[in-house]
Amino acid sequence: MATPDRPGFVLPLLLLAGFRTLIDDLHAELARQGHPELRPAHGFVLQAVGPAGTTASDLGQRLGVSKQAAGKTVDRLVALGYLERADDPADARRKLVRMTAKGHDGLRRSAVVFDDLRDRWAAILGAERVAAIEDDLRRMVPADVFRLDVPGWFSG
Amino acid sequence: MATPDRPGFVLPLLLLAGFRTLIDDLHAELARQGHPELRPAHGFVLQAVGPAGTTASDLGQRLGVSKQAAGKTVDRLVALGYLERADDPADARRKLVRMTAKGHDGLRRSAVVFDDLRDRWAAILGAERVAAIEDDLRRMVPADVFRLDVPGWFSG
DNA sequence: GTAATATAGTCAACGTGGTTGACGAAATAG
């Protein structure tokens, strides 16, 4: 039961704060490793683009936003040097979106740092507690965890 | 240890998804109860305004944003009927920001729904698991959990 | 009491990220 000493509204706040703590730690470390311009949202976009590359429309679908919004986001990541566009030889309408070497580097370092951060949590809380949090959350959240429309979702 | 079957990057995604699930459920219920226009960010603002009311500058400090940003947010909540401004009799520069009856209603209903949602989680996961998640997260996050600058933080 | 300083709120300009609607170019279906 939610009780006066455990009111229901703190659970979402703590989940958000946990997320935020991990992301802040990630980006502090990424900034040290040569990626100071990478924003939290950018990592999600790079992950969605993936090693194989994709198109703006497809990216929009993966991120749960319009193709126009995805296109703008790609523009910014291109300007920062993390993505590049190329013509699709098989379809002149399409423009392939690919990661640059810098993009691959950022994504690879992010994975390493996330593993380190999870290890740090496991060292403090215990490995079984961290695994339990993951298992519990997986039971409570819908399958499509991988939604990136956070800014618009939160404010709208 | 983060392992290939438990890569580090899923923990932040699950924390975010858990937060998002709770907030989406909250707002689905609030919409049913007569508050369809309330956005996730609005609840945080109402909470920050508090029953006693505050001023735009103070609100900005509580939310970790500039006084201008806080003022704009108040404008929108005033337009939606959740907040109202009043002159401060003791200081002609100040404009007090207060909740309207509608604002109080929304905040009160939010608290009830959050308690219900936490109970639902406890019914599925077990009360001790939910309490453990809360306790673990409290150990890992810094004390100032109550930051509302999410949109700017995430995108920036 | 007056001059200097600090504070509250607002306006303007701008950046990021989202939306919808309209459009041309290219692929595909009939």
Added chain:
DNA sequence: CTATTTCGTCAACCACGTTGACTATATTAC
């Protein structure tokens, strides 16, 4: 060959953030 669909882009707009400049009011210093 024509009709339709799809891809990318442009334009206009909204939500939310920023900094800088400005007015009005308080407060502090002398």
